[in-house]
Amino acid sequence: MAGVLALAPAAAHPLPVEAHARLVASRPAPGEMLGLAPGAVVLEFSEPVSAALSRASVEAPGGRRFGGSPAGDREIRVELTTNAPGVYGVDWVAISAVDGHALRGGFRFGVKVRPDATVQSGSPSPPDLAAAAGHVLEYTGLLFGVGGLLLRALARRRPRLPWASPPLAAGLATALVGGLTGLVAGVLSLDSGVSWPTALAYLGSSAGRTRLVGLAAEAAALAFWAARLPVAVGVALLAAIASLAAAGHAASAAPPLAVPADTVHLLAAGAWAGCILVLALLRPPGGWLGPEGRRLLSRFWPVALGSFGAVAATGMVRAGQELRGLADLWSTSYGRLLLLKSAVVLAMAGLSALAWRRRLLAPRLEAALAVAVLGATALLAAQPLPPVSLSQAPALGAEEASQGLPREGDLTLGDHAGSYLVGLTLRPGRPGPNTAWIFVLPVEGELAAAGVPVRVVAAGAGRVADACGLTCRRVDLDLQGAGDLRVEVGGSEGGSATFSLPRLPAAAGQSLLALEQARMHRLRTYRMDETLGSGRVTVHTSYESEAPDRLHVSVEGGEEIVAVGPVRYAREGQAAPWTRAPSVALRTPFFDWDFGPARAPRVVAAGDGGGGAEQVVSFFEGGSTTPTWYRLWVDGDGLTRQAEMMAQGHFMVQHYADFDASFTIETPGT
Numbered sequence: 001m002a003g004v005l006a007l008a009p010a011a012a013h014p015l016p017v018e019a020h021a022r023l024v025a026s027r028p029a030p031g032e033m034l035g036l037a038p039g040a041v042v043l044e045f046s047e048p049v050s051a052a053l054s055r056a057s058v059e060a061p062g063g064r065r066f067g068g069s070p071a072g073d074r075e076i077r078v079e080l081t082t083n084a085p086g087v088y089g090v091d092w093v094a095i096s097a098v099d100g101h102a103l104r105g106g107f108r109f110g111v112k113v114r115p116d117a118t119v120q121s122g123s124p125s126p127p128d129l130a131a132a133a134g135h136v137l138e139y140t141g142l143l144f145g146v147g148g149l150l151l152r153a154l155a156r157r158r159p160r161l162p163w164a165s166p167p168l169a170a171g172l173a174t175a176l177v178g179g180l181t182g183l184v185a186g187v188l189s190l191d192s193g194v195s196w197p198t199a200l201a202y203l204g205s206s207a208g209r210t211r212l213v214g215l216a217a218e219a220a221a222l223a224f225w226a227a228r229l230p231v232a233v234g235v236a237l238l239a240a241i242a243s244l245a246a247a248g249h250a251a252s253a254a255p256p257l258a259v260p261a262d263t264v265h266l267l268a269a270g271a272w273a274g275c276i277l278v279l280a281l282l283r284p285p286g287g288w289l290g291p292e293g294r295r296l297l298s299r300f301w302p303v304a305l306g307s308f309g310a311v312a313a314t315g316m317v318r319a320g321q322e323l324r325g326l327a328d329l330w331s332t333s334y335g336r337l338l339l340l341k342s343a344v345v346l347a348m349a350g351l352s353a354l355a356w357r358r359r360l361l362a363p364r365l366e367a368a369l370a371v372a373v374l375g376a377t378a379l380l381a382a383q384p385l386p387p388v389s390l391s392q393a394p395a396l397g398a399e400e401a402s403q404g405l406p407r408e409g410d411l412t413l414g415d416h417a418g419s420y421l422v423g424l425t426l427r428p429g430r431p432g433p434n435t436a437w438i439f440v441l442p443v444e445g446e447l448a449a450a451g452v453p454v455r456v457v458a459a460g461a462g463r464v465a466d467a468c469g470l471t472c473r474r475v476d477l478d479l480q481g482a483g484d485l486r487v488e489v490g491g492s493e494g495g496s497a498t499f500s501l502p503r504l505p506a507a508a509g510q511s512l513l514a515l516e517q518a519r520m521h522r523l524r525t526y527r528m529d530e531t532l533g534s535g536r537v538t539v540h541t542s543y544e545s546e547a548p549d550r551l552h553v554s555v556e557g558g559e560e561i562v563a564v565g566p567v568r569y570a571r572e573g574q575a576a577p578w579t580r581a582p583s584v585a586l587r588t589p590f591f592d593w594d595f596g597p598a599r600a601p602r603v604v605a606a607g608d609g610g611g612g613a614e615q616v617v618s619f620f621e622g623g624s625t626t627p628t629w630y631r632l633w634v635d636g637d638g639l640t641r642q643a644e645m646m647a648q649g650h651f652m653v654q655h656y657a658d659f660d661a662s663f664t665i666e667t668p669g670t
């Protein structure tokens with residue numbers, strides 16, 4: 001009953017009390033509103049995730065789903081080839097590579113709309129609770145096994161106490177049944193349906209293999225007991241306990257002695273709490289205060305005292321290894337469970353002290369508290385660790401990430417080379433000696449940019465650029481402008497980007513941009529065609545916009561979306577039926593570069609664009625989290641005829657037309 005009571009808070013309150021502690025970071029962030037869709041959604045977790053079993057998906061506003069899988073130790077990445085405006089839903093299932101636990105959740109972000117910022121956490125599924133119950137049984141059985149062997153040895157001292165014969169077979173069978181339940185429930189909780197490949201992938205993972213060794217050891221212990229080989233039972237129990245320790249959080253703790261500390265903790269817990277569990281089942285002739293009962297208790301006290309000291313000491317060592325500091329004790333669900341566990345352990349210790357002083361002998365109550373401690377431990381073992389690991393992860397410093405990005409006053413241009421985003425920034429951007437800062441970012445992320453060779457060819461001469469950070473390369477050049485500069489990026493996904501430089505220094509672009517913003521936001525209607533490339537695939541989309549809140553998006557060969565105020569209609573193709581759903585209303589006109597602030601805007605070209613005088617303004621937005629380069633072809637009235645956007649994995653060209661044409665976007669079906 002005490003065990004059930006210890007599990008009750010979990011049933012009443014979702015296990016992941018702080019779901020965001022599991023998903024430690026994401027790009028975009030939950031609830032974030034972006035100007036253009038990201039090339040990839042990146043999720044970072046507090047524990048290493050299993051590459052074979054973890055995955056994430058993103059549902060775009062039109063209903064299209066993009067899938068992704070682990071791209072690094074603690075990272076899942078979903079590449080997106082869409083720029084549809086609206087709310088994007090992210091869902092993930094991360095299976096911890098450390099202990100095989102499934103962590104689930106989801107959140108939303110928006111492109112040109114702001115969604116709510118809640119992070120949904122998967123509440124514990126029935127298999128999660130079954131796994132926790134299995135762990136309580138397994139712990140109880142193993143501790144009972146250790147305690148039983150010990151009490152058996154104490155009872156065999158002279159004078160022998162033949163009545164003190166613990167029902168070891170029942171205890172060992174409990175451990176095996178608990179272990180099996182935990183394993184099967186663990187596989188079922190993976191959330192990908194019950195399939196052999198998933199089960200095999202789980203059993204093949206290091207956590208799965210260790211669990212199998214533990215189960216084999218538990219079965220062997222039972223078989224050895226049936227064959228009356230107590231020493232072999234002891235060895236098998238030790239193996240089962242060590243593998244339990246190696247399949248849990250201890251395996252991921254940074255100090256190398258975490259697994260041995262956990263093993264000693266469990267052995268000592270067996271010698272103290274395990275013995276109490278056994279004592280609760282024994283019936284000494286004449287009761288515990290009779291001569292026989294007191295004889296066994298007097299043999300047990302020294303063992304109990306020593307093992308209590310060992311369990312408390314190793315417990316504190318383990319707590320010290322998992323917590324980042326004292327504050328974690330009350331600020332994380334892991335810490336709060338640990339406090340609860342320690343409180344019940346103290347209550348047990350108090351009862352033991354009363355029994356020692358012969359004030360109150362209540363072995364059954366003590367045993368019930370021991371099971372409650374094990375219930376709390378099962379929840380503890382199922383909790384995500386406080387993100388110790390994150391503070392140790394090699395974080396990409398803002399300083400390093402921003403190197404290679406433009407500052408106010410620079411001349412900056414963006415393009416792509418293969419699937420790499422390439423930013424070229426000339427500082428000071430005047431005729432003569434300049435430093436060319438080159439920013440390179442593949443869709444796989446900053447770490448994948450490390451060591452990628454970059455060569456710069458200007459005025460016919462090629463130079464290898466020096467690395468100045470993961471994404472940063474630099475080379476000193478003597479430039480007059482008005483010529484081509486080529487950036488060649490190595491690697492299998494690389495390529496080259498040719499920038500046509502304006503005459504130096506290029507004119508400031510602020511006033512042109514202000515004119516453009518004012519004019520474009522007065523539009524009532526317009527049409528736009530967009531080509532989105534990722535370096536691997538290309539997507540064509542056409543848009544119709546009608547102020548103040550109507551938009552029609554049509555992806556070539558794909559989905560169609562009509563947004564009318566707070567209602568969104570979508571269909572998967574011309575022949576498919578429309579679905580209608582409430583959504584966050586879009587505000588139109590709304591352009592990808594509206595977020596600003598535009599950094600280092602400069603007029604980089606001027607000429608006759610066919611329809612009249614056109615000037616091209618180039619600028620940068622987004623800082624180091626979503627670096628994006630823009631070029632706008634603006635006519636004499638301030639209308640943007642063409643826009644180019646270069647962001648990670650998203651290289652886009654948009655053509656604008658039909659400004660203030662008379663059309664209306666109708667509700668589908670009317």
Ligand code: HEM
Nearest residue numbers: 139244245248249269273312315316318319345373377381
């Ligand atoms: C003040 C005393 C104690 C403290 C501070 C403590 C702390 C801990 C900690 C931090 C862990 C690691 C949990 C994880 O895997 O994340 C642990 C594991 C464990 N403790 Fe304790 N503990 C204490 C007493 C006890 C007692 C009295 C028992 C037995 C009734 C017990 C049984 C266990 C078990 C079975 C494990 C699981 C090991 C595993 O799954 O790897 N602990 N304890």
